[in-house]
Amino acid sequence: MVAHPGHGLMAAVDVLVVGAGPTGLALALQAHDHGARVRIVERRPEAFRPSRALILHPRTLEVLRPLGVTDALLAKADTAPSAVLHLGRRAVRAGLADLALPDTAFPHLSLLRQMDVETVLARALADRGVPVERGTELVTVRDDGPSARAVLRTPKGVQEIRCPFVGGCDGPASVVRTCAGVGWDGRPYPEEVVLADLELDRDPEGSGAEVFPGRRGLLLLFPLGEQATWRLLATRASPGGSGPEFGQPGPAVPQAELQRLLSDAGLDARIERLAWSARVPLQYRLARRFRQGRLFLAGDAAHNYSPATGQGMNAGIQDAMNLGWKLAFAAGRSAGSTSGWDAAALLDSYDRERRPVACRRLVLTHTAFWAEASTGRIPSWLRAVAAAHAAPAVPVLLARRRLVAEGIRLISQLRVTYQRGPLSVEGTPHLRGAPRPGDRLPDATVSTGGPPQRLHALLARPGVHLLLQRDAEPAPPALLGPRVTVLRLTNSPGRGVVAVRPDGHVGFRCASADTAAGLGDWLSLICATAETQV
Template sequence: MTSHGGGRLDVLVAGAGPTGLTLALSAHDHGARVRIVDRRPDECRHSRAFLVQPRTLEVLRPYGIAEDLVVHAAPARVHLHLHGRCLPVDAGRLRLPRTAFPRFLLVRQGEVELFLRRALRARGVEVEWGTNLHSIRTGDDGVVGVGTRDGCPTRIGSRFLAGCDGTASTVRRAAGISWNGAAYPQKILLADIELDGDLHPGVAHIAIHRRGVLFLLPLGDVARWRVVTAQQPNRSPASGERRFVQQLLDEAQLPADVTEVAWSEWVQIEHRLASRYQSGPIFLAGDAAHTCSPAGGQGMNTGIQDAANLGWKLAYSAAGRTQDVSALLRSYEQERRPVGRHVVSLSDALFRAEAGPDPVCSLVRHAFSRAGAPLVPPLLRAPLLSAPALRVLAQFDRRYRHSPLSIGTAGTGRTMDHWIVTRPAAPGTRIPDDEVTVDGAPRRLQELTATPAVHVLLHRDTRWQAPGRAGHRLRIHRIGSWPGTGIAIVRPDGYVGFRSTTGTAGAVEWLEMIGALPG
């Protein structure tokens, strides 16, 4: 096997999109030797995703990415266009509670990738462009990728291979994993354009009409505006691209003239799910494991969260300290494939409502475009109505309750801190960003756990001594504002793994199971 950086390679990542970059970063920061390759000659490509969810920001925070994305996000101003009526929407009202990142962000996929590449480069890891894996061979000691780099033969050996190489994944095909689902009859038009007219600049415009929904975003890669809309295959720009895009804006009753189409692309979209996420030392993540419509902005975010789940597990398994390596690795598919299935189903339902050609969908869109304007302000002013939908889109309700890594012991007592005994912090759920007291000072939970490690949270009166010394894999915090003798252990991806409301029995065994104790 080949080596890298003076030692054995632990994780080879195929694909340098948001998923692959996050996976390489996560695995590296948890101690793995990593290489990341991509068949493209360089990083240049047009963005296809623009929405970053709060949960995605939470999982990126330990790697120093989240704050950069918040700073560089486009202003969250939205104008909703309904049958020629422009309705300004105060997106600032759409805030999620108990998180350090209460808002959805408008950020180009290209910028997400840029910040991830910079973070990897700062750690000495560069994307190896122009590297195309043609075949994969597995053995007792790992996997070997065989292919070319800049036209020359290359072989890369590694303990694990992560296929993050998109919907046409070479890794998935080589692993013999089936790709279940179908293509939509519609295609997505992406176009970067310049406009002249009466549209507010720097605002995301969303127009709902009988044929569907048209998004006009101030986030073009090579022009000021990006058009995103679904179209039937029989609607082609035979009369010229600029006239065709102008026709789309006219149908949506947007008061603007297209002066230039700087770039455009028709994208075939599908709804598919891999039959497995793992085959021996080979794993799939992101669009290689699931693909869906762009409705709801789920695709890129789900891939990044796949990577945050898998990266630390590969690193801990490669270190050889886990009690049961196969169980830790199997937990990735057990936890993330149900999420992928749900995301594909949710996006499919949203896309059919947004762009479905059947008469019922068309009638509902037409009725809402004509009569829905009065309904929007009350919905935005009523958190009880909007919050559940926002939580679903933000993936805050994704739980790993049935994972083998989600372990809790029974306990009662009203002296426990409220978040430990209530549903949001049961094993397998994300921790909320509540305020706690540590060493007599106020801290936020998500800030306290925002380093790449396993975090042990001891209640004020808990007596517990971790075997060995806490190190980069294990951080221990005593929460002075939590009375009682309980313990909670937070995984590197921000989910509660172990919880006991009375005592610490089972905590050491859980840490040994995942390999978090110092060697």
């Protein structure tokens, strides 16, 4: 319950989400749509602008699709972007749409500003009656055993809230992580990023980005500025000294310095108007654990990357999609809804699944940022000399669509698997030819008695989905709660069953659905059966 001075008791809350960036908004939405009563608070009175993130990956769009927000996101996105690589005197155009990704409905990178993502997610929450409470700051929080206790400073005064779970989505300087006593390993980068919105005496060459690798770093131009036509992103050696929080825009960069960055990159363009600029110090960090009792960390509160490969916003949203349904299922609607059920395996699975993924992302982004930004002799030579000499071969490599597609699979987390997690269960007898427990469910073409359809479209709703092969026995009604739906695939011969988690990963498979023991045990593990379903 929530106590508010002078206003009595407010409605009970299952999940308090701290932070209303993309991660917090996605977590609140996922938890709400799986039955939790959610409250989301943000210390800033207004949404943070300008945007820092500019790219949505295919997997991020997939996991958001069941929440009904994908169409609104795509309406604001450039889904057929290209990038012009300026390698020495040669300009090479690379298409980032219609990639060789047949098992997803989103075979492209999407250029989309963080502000647009936040607008769509916040509107979806408001439509569900969950407003973002801006100007409300978390002062302290702790796990009290039976519940979490948080103290909030609101525009109406100090307030105490007790609830089952708290989701810390409050960025690199996370109050939730600090109060939980969770270590924060890593270090600052000796390089920084420069951001600016500006007008140049040149027009955009179509959609997408222009990339200029140089000896001193990398410069990118996107026609996605919020206060001007162009957004500039450049890496350079950090001048040092005190500055803002890591990852947060700090002091403005003089126009003369920005013009020098353009000139050093070999770009013959003059800045006509500078609307906004900032230098952004960077770090790479990883929380030692993502869960401490009833307190959970997600997004930049759990891991902090360089901007290389565009992981920040995407990784945070995918954290939220993994965590939100678990908190909702574990919270329950009443004291008796989870009677006799131990949620430990379900809640522990978040750290056991997402932290190894974050470790691998850290290696990927650190390596990519070294190549993009380091001023050491080898990376400087690679950008300034080797890249120019290799320019004639780049179109040949880009023409190999499967090679490019594999790169996108890697950076967008389409290859992520939770096979070693506690929620990934192989039934007996084994079901061959189906995705393994823990793997992402591919977006195959299936039949359910009518014309062929894409599988992800059929599953685009919250909850757990049971996929029965053509000759499988019906699932016993006693196993089916309000969050479980059943789909029979008439084009898939056999008697097996595949259970798909709310985040689109396979949780259970078995070659026979005739006996309900294995399936029932798995559904009970995640609290999704009729007797335990929230």
